Amino acid sequence: MIKMSDFQEMVNIIDRSSVNIFTFEYEGMKIKLEKQPILQDKVQKEEVGVSVSDPLLSNEQTDKAAKDEAVSKEEVITSPMVGTFYTRANEGEERLVQVGDTVQKGQVVCIVEAMKLFNEVQADVDGEIVELLVGDGEVVEYGQPLFKLKKRS
Numbered sequence: 001m002i003k004m005s006d007f008q009e010m011v012n013i014i015d016r017s018s019v020n021i022f023t024f025e026y027e028g029m030k031i032k033l034e035k036q037p038i039l040q041d042k043v044q045k046e047e048v049g050v051s052v053s054d055p056l057l058s059n060e061q062t063d064k065a066a067k068d069e070a071v072s073k074e075e076v077i078t079s080p081m082v083g084t085f086y087t088r089a090n091e092g093e094e095r096l097v098q099v100g101d102t103v104q105k106g107q108v109v110c111i112v113e114a115m116k117l118f119n120e121v122q123a124d125v126d127g128e129i130v131e132l133l134v135g136d137g138e139v140v141e142y143g144q145p146l147f148k149l150k151k152r153s
Contacts, residue, residue, distance in 0.1 A: 004117050008081060015142065076145040077123055083114035085140045101129045110146060127151040
């Protein structure tokens with residue numbers, strides 16, 4: 001049987017490669033991974049308020065947007081995989097974290113269910129949860145921001 005960690009590693013390798021479509025068959029199970037090169041740079045620049053189609057954008061504005069983007073990347077917890085986002089480990093239990101909670105690096109902050117496997121997502125840095133970016137039960141994409149953090153210094 002294939003381990004989830006092996007599957008995650010395979011997805012990461014494919015994500016970093018130039019392969020756009022990958023099909024994997026194992027013990028009667030077939031998985032097709034397909035990267036969709038959707039102008040990721042355009043989406044990221046629009047998230048920080050930079051219009052990609054604006055030819056009059058100054059270098060100063062571009063540099064500021066790039067710095068803002070770098071800061072925002074450091075202050076978010078992202079999904080390690082495609083799946084369904086949950087704020088609770090089990091139905092009826094309290095949320096793992098809420099806005100205002102202080103978290104430590106390695107602390108479990110949510111669950112992402114993928115292929116009937118419940119995967120714990122951990123904080124990458126110490127900080128305070130300032131915003132929940134996804135609703136409970138929503139489908140999330142690989143790399144999608146889940147929480148905004150205010151980093152502790």
